[in-house]
Amino acid sequence: MACSSGWPDVTVMKPIQVGLLGIGTVGGGTFNVLKRNQSEIVRRAGRGIEIAMVADLDVERATKLTGGAGQVVNDAFAVINNPEIDVVIELIGGTGIALQLVLKAIDAGKHVVTANKALLAKHGNEIFAAASKRGVMIGFEAAVAGGIPIIKALREGLTANNIEWIAGIINGTSNFILSEMREKGLPFSAVLAQAQALGYAEADPTFDIEGIDAAHKLSIMSAIAFGIPVQADKVYTEGISKLTAQDIRYAEELGYRIKLLGLTRRTSQGIEMRVHPTLIPEKRLIANVEGVMNAVLVKGDAVGATLYYGAGAGAEPTASAVIADLVDIARLHSAEHQYRVPHLAFQPGSLASTPILPIGEVETAYYMRMRVVDRPGVLASITAILAERGISIDAMVQKEPAEGEDQTDIIFLTHRTLEKNANAAIASIEALATVLSDITRIRLEGLN
DSSP: OBOTTSSBOTTTSOOEEEEEEOOSHHHHHHHHHHHHTHHHHHHHHSSOEEEEEEEOSOHHHHHHHHTTOSEEESOHHHHHTOTTOOEEEEOSOSSSHHHHHHHHHHHTTOEEEEOOHHHHHHHHHHHHHHHHHHTOOEEOGGGSSTTSOHHHIIIIITTTSOEEEEEEEOOHHHHHHHHHHHHHOOOHHHHHHHHHHTTSSOSSOHHHHTSHHHHHHHHHHHHHHHTOOOOGGGSEEOOSTTOOHHHHHHHHHTTEEEEEEEEEEEOSSOEEEEEEEEEEETTSGGGGOOTTEEEEEEEETTTEEEEEEEEOSSHHHHHHHHHHHHHHHHHHTTSOGGGSOOTTSSOGGGOOOOOBOOGGGOEEEEEEEEEEEOSTTHHHHHHHHHHHTTOOEEEEEEOOOOTTOSEEEEEEEEOOEEHHHHHHHHHHHHTSTTBOSOOEEEEEOOOO
16 A cells, blocks of 8 residues: 555555564564664664564563563474564574574575574575575674674675775674773783673683684675675684783884784785784774774775774674664565675675685784894894895884893884795794794784
């Protein structure tokens, strides 16, 4: 039915029926935001969006959270098997039962919204292929950077651009730890315990502090940016657990901040995908992102550099992204699938097989710190090794030895070079009798 303006009357259109799998932190936030902002959402979507069924093992708790709205069950498959459900929101997490549920929902012809970056990083290609074949949509804005609409920006807002590179602070836990280490001069272990006490870090924080979570997210963004399959297993990953307050302080003295950075870049040889601690000039906006906040910097050939900043986790910020996907589905529910935005921005048959560069073939600059004997000729022997490998020095700092000591720290900042050249130089320098420690090496990106 149309109103006097000629547009469909949203008051009589049947609302989209949604099944919610898991009503934990994000599921509860999704339910509450959808209820609170329903009138605005209807105005934007053109029809209502109702959570008609909720599946959760704790039925009593789920019923209390929903206030009796919709049907609550303890069997997620019951939601998928309900022919009245149009869209399934998967918020269970993990890559086991979640994969079964998502594929079952797709097979049943239901659209899917998920915040599960691990699932998409590991099984995204299979999921997207199944969805394309069945003609259903997969919404996954919430899987990367929480409430920041970076997926929509990459898939739609920047679609006219050749994306050159993406650099992101995409794990709030690690960013909180690095911020606290810098501000308070505390060791990693102490700040990790603080993050766990505040609920920012899990009891087992491995996924966050070792860069695995960020690698999952980066693999998804890289696929969208460059039109390649999702390849999380090819992301070079290095965490922050070995960083010291000393190196964070030295970096700041040199005008840099250390961040766990996810970086993907298109080069003439292939595509870089890497997550590791990185020195970033403190004058860059992204270097000043602190605490649990996220930020993603995207460089396109037409638009230049664009920065996206906001909450990367939390109940309502993530719910904001989930509901944005629901609105898109509500708008496009009746459209032919070939006219919808492709899952990975490029048409399914147009994905490229561009090689992913191994870390040894990646070019970047470096921070190198070493403990050396304080006597003439030591510096010359080190710089000679760097020169042999074609590594030029951008800056060098030699600390004054403590009173009564005959050893000191030397810090080099290098110009860009291949990682394999840096590795060879480091091995040769560490073999010198006058070098008393392993070299601490941290990559450096200017993000110009």
